Amino acid sequence: MRRAFYRFLRWCPGALGIFLRQKLFPFYLKSCGHGVLFGRFVDLINARNISLGRGTVISNRAELRAGDHPDKTITIRDNVFIGIATRLDATRGTILLSEGTNIGSDCLLAASKSLVLEKNVLVAAYCEIADSSSISRQGTLQEEGKGLTIGEGTWLGARCRVAAGIDIGSDVVAGAHSVILTDVEDNSVIVGNPASVLRKRILRADANNGR
Amino acid sequence: MPIPKRDLPVRHLSDSKSPLRQYQQTVIGSAGLRELLLFECIETFIAPIPTSAGKHLRSGLYPFIIGSCGRKVSFGKNIALTHPYKIQIEDAVHIEDAVTLNIKGENGSIFLKKGCRIKTKAIISCLDHEVYIGTDTIIGEFCRLGCMKGLMIGKNCQIGNGSYIIGASHSYTEPDIPIIEQPVTCRGATIIGDNVHIGENVTIRDGVEIRSGATVADNSLVLHDVMANQHVEGVPARPVKEESDQ
Numbered sequence: 001m002r003r004a005f006y007r008f009l010r011w012c013p014g015a016l017g018i019f020l021r022q023k024l025f026p027f028y029l030k031s032c033g034h035g036v037l038f039g040r041f042v043d044l045i046n047a048r049n050i051s052l053g054r055g056t057v058i059s060n061r062a063e064l065r066a067g068d069h070p071d072k073t074i075t076i077r078d079n080v081f082i083g084i085a086t087r088l089d090a091t092r093g094t095i096l097l098s099e100g101t102n103i104g105s106d107c108l109l110a111a112s113k114s115l116v117l118e119k120n121v122l123v124a125a126y127c128e129i130a131d132s133s134s135i136s137r138q139g140t141l142q143e144e145g146k147g148l149t150i151g152e153g154t155w156l157g158a159r160c161r162v163a164a165g166i167d168i169g170s171d172v173v174a175g176a177h178s179v180i181l182t183d184v185e186d187n188s189v190i191v192g193n194p195a196s197v198l199r200k201r202i203l204r205a206d207a208n209n210g211r
Numbered sequence: 212m213p214i215p216k217r218d219l220p221v222r223h224l225s226d227s228k229s230p231l232r233q234y235q236q237t238v239i240g241s242a243g244l245r246e247l248l249l250f251e252c253i254e255t256f257i258a259p260i261p262t263s264a265g266k267h268l269r270s271g272l273y274p275f276i277i278g279s280c281g282r283k284v285s286f287g288k289n290i291a292l293t294h295p296y297k298i299q300i301e302d303a304v305h306i307e308d309a310v311t312l313n314i315k316g317e318n319g320s321i322f323l324k325k326g327c328r329i330k331t332k333a334i335i336s337c338l339d340h341e342v343y344i345g346t347d348t349i350i351g352e353f354c355r356l357g358c359m360k361g362l363m364i365g366k367n368c369q370i371g372n373g374s375y376i377i378g379a380s381h382s383y384t385e386p387d388i389p390i391i392e393q394p395v396t397c398r399g400a401t402i403i404g405d406n407v408h409i410g411e412n413v414t415i416r417d418g419v420e421i422r423s424g425a426t427v428a429d430n431s432l433v434l435h436d437v438m439a440n441q442h443v444e445g446v447p448a449r450p451v452k453e454e455s456d457q
Contacts, residue, residue: 013289014255015234040289041309060291061309061332084311084334085353102391105334105355106373120389125355125375126412153389158375158414159432173383173390176414177432177446187386193446201386 002028010041033078046072049090053078059105061085067092076101083107083125090115093147103127104158112164114147121150124158124176151186171201240294240314250276250295259289278320287331294319307331315339319358324348324366337362338378338395345405357417361400365423368403371411376401379417404439 006028009021017040026032028047033054041061044050049066055078058064062082066074067090074090076097082088083105088095093111097103098118104125109115115129123129129148148162151170158176162168169186179193187201235242239250253276257268265288274280276292281301287308292298294314300323306312311334312321319337324346329335332353335342342358344350345366354370356362357378364370378401382393398418403409407421410429421427421437428444428451437443442451 011259013259014251015238016251016255018234040291060311085332100389100391106353120391122381122389122391126373126414153391155381155383155390158377159412171386171390176377176416177430201383 006044010043013040030073039084049073051075053080053099055079057081059084059086063087063089066090089130097121098152111147116147116149118150118152118154118170120153122155124156124160126159127156128161129156130162130164173201238293240296246276246296254292261288281325297321299323301325305329307333311335313337330354330372336378340400351411358401359395359397359417361402363400364403365405365407367405368407368409370409371413371429373411374409374413374415376403376415377417 009024012020018037021038022036025038028044029050029052030048031051033052033056035055036052037057039058039060039062042058043063046066046068049070049072050064053076056076059082061084064074065088066072072090072094074088074095077099079100080097081102083103085105086103086107089110093113093115095109095111096116100120101117103123104127106125107123107127108130110130146165148164148166150168151172153170154168154172156174157178160174160178160180162180166180167183168180169184171187172184173189174180174195175191178191178195181194184190188197189199189201190196191198235247239246253272257272260268266285269286270284273286276295277298277300278296279299283303284300285305287306287310289309290306291311291313297314297320298312303326304323305328307330309332310329313334313336314321315337316339318339321335321337321342323344326347327344328349330350330352333350334355336357338359340358340361342356343363345364345368347366348364348368350356350370351372351374353373355375357376359379362376379395379397381390382396383390385393401415401417402420404421404423406424408426410427410431412430413427413433415433419433419436422439424440425437426442427433427448431444431448432446433443433448443449444451
C-alpha cells in the first residue's frame with residue numbers, strides 16, 4: 001500500500017505532484033529538510049537510508065539508490081541540485097554531497113567505499129564518478145582502499161570520468177572528457193585521458209586567461 | 212495551415228515570492244490564471260495518458276498551451292515543458308516520450324521546423340535567445356542541447372544519442388570565489404549547418420560553428436569550428452580527411 005502510494009506520488013504530474021512530493025516524500029526518507037523539490041519519476045531506493053538537506057532540488061527521472069545496509073547511505077546537504085536523469089548509487093558505499101553542490105544531467109555517481117563531494121562542487125552533464133572497471137587502473141581496483149573525494153569548489157567539465165579511490169583537491173578545474181585516474185592537487189587545471197595537469201590556477205585575481 | 216502564433220498578453224509577475232508565483236514564473240512564464248489552469252489541466256490529465264489515445268489527445272490539446280503548433284505534430288508521454296507559449300512547432304514534428312523542453316529566461320524560445328524529430332529523453336534547455344532546429348533534423352535520445360546566445364541546427368542533420376551541445380560555461384578567474392558563484396559565460400551562438408552528422412556522445416563547446424556536410428565521430432569533443440564537409444574526430448576533435456564531394 002505504501003509502495004503503491006509512493007508510485008502514485010512519483011508519477012503525479014503538474015504542480016499538484018510537486019506539492020504532494022514535497023509534503024509526503026519526507027515520510028519515506030531517513031530525514032528531509034524543508035522546501036525540497038522532487039521532479040517526476042524520481043526513484044528513491046532504500047529511502048530510509050537517504051537524508052536530504054533543505055532547499056535541495058532533485059530533477060525529473062533522477063535515481064537515488066541507497067544500499068540495504070544502514071551504513072550504505074546517501075546524505076545530501078542543503079541547497080544541492082541534482083540534474084535530470086542523474087543516478088546516485090550507494091549500494092556498496094556511502095555518498096555525501098555537501099552544501100551547494102550542483103550535479104548536471106545524466107551523471108552517474110557510484111560509491112565503492114565512500115564518495116564525498118565537498119561544498120560547492122560543480123559537476124557538468126554526463127560525468128561518471130564511479131567505481132567502474134572500465135576506467136579503473138588495471139589490477140588496482142581499490143575495494144578496501146580509500147574513498148573518492150572531490151574537494152571544495154571543484155568543477156568537473158562535461159563527460160568527465162573519475163576512477164575509484166581518487167582524491168581530487170579543492171578548486172580544481174577538469175576540462176571536458178577528462179579521465180581522472182590519479183590524485184589531483186588543489187588549484188590545478190587538468191585535461192586529457194588520462195588527465196594530466198595543464199597548469200595551476202593563478203592565485204591572484206587580476207590574471208585572466210582571455211575568455 | 213499552421214495555427215497562428217497566439218499573442219499572449221504578458222502579465223508581468225511581481226516580485227512576490229509566494230510559491231505559486233514562483234511556479235508560474237518558472238514553469239509557465241505568465242501570471243495569468245487562465246494560462247495556469249489550462250497548463251495544469253493538460254499537464255495533469257492529458258500528458259501522462261499512454262497508448263495512441265493519449266497521443267491523439269495530446270496532438271489535439273497541446274496546441275492550446277504551445278505558442279504555435281502545426282498539423283500532425285506528435286507528442287509523446289510525460290514531456291516536461293516550461294514556458295510553453297514560447298515554443299513554436301511546425302507541421303509533422305515528432306516529440307517522443309520524456310523529452311524536456313525547458314525555457315528559462317524571459318527571452319528564450321524554441322523553434323522546431325517541419326518534420327524534425329526529438330527522440331526520447333532528450334533535453335533542450337534554453338537560457339536565452341533562440342533554439343532553432345531545422346527541417347527533418349533528428350535529435351538523438353538523451354541528448355542535451357543548451358542555448359544562451361543562440362543555437363541553430365540546420366536541416367537534415369543527425370545529432371547522435373547522448374550528445375551534448377553546451378549552451379554556456381563558467382568563469383573561473385577568481386580563485387577565491389566558488390566557480391558556481393562566478394559568472395556564466397558564453398562564447399557565442401552555436402551554429403550547425405545543413406546535413407551535418409554528429410556522432411554519439413559528442414560534446415560541442417558553446418560558440419562553435421559546424422558548417423554544412425561536416426561529420427563528427429562518436430565520443431569527440433569539438434572545441435573549434437569545423438569546415439564544410441570536413442570529418443573530425445577525437446578529444447579535442449581534429450580533421451581526419453576532407454570529403455570534397457559528398
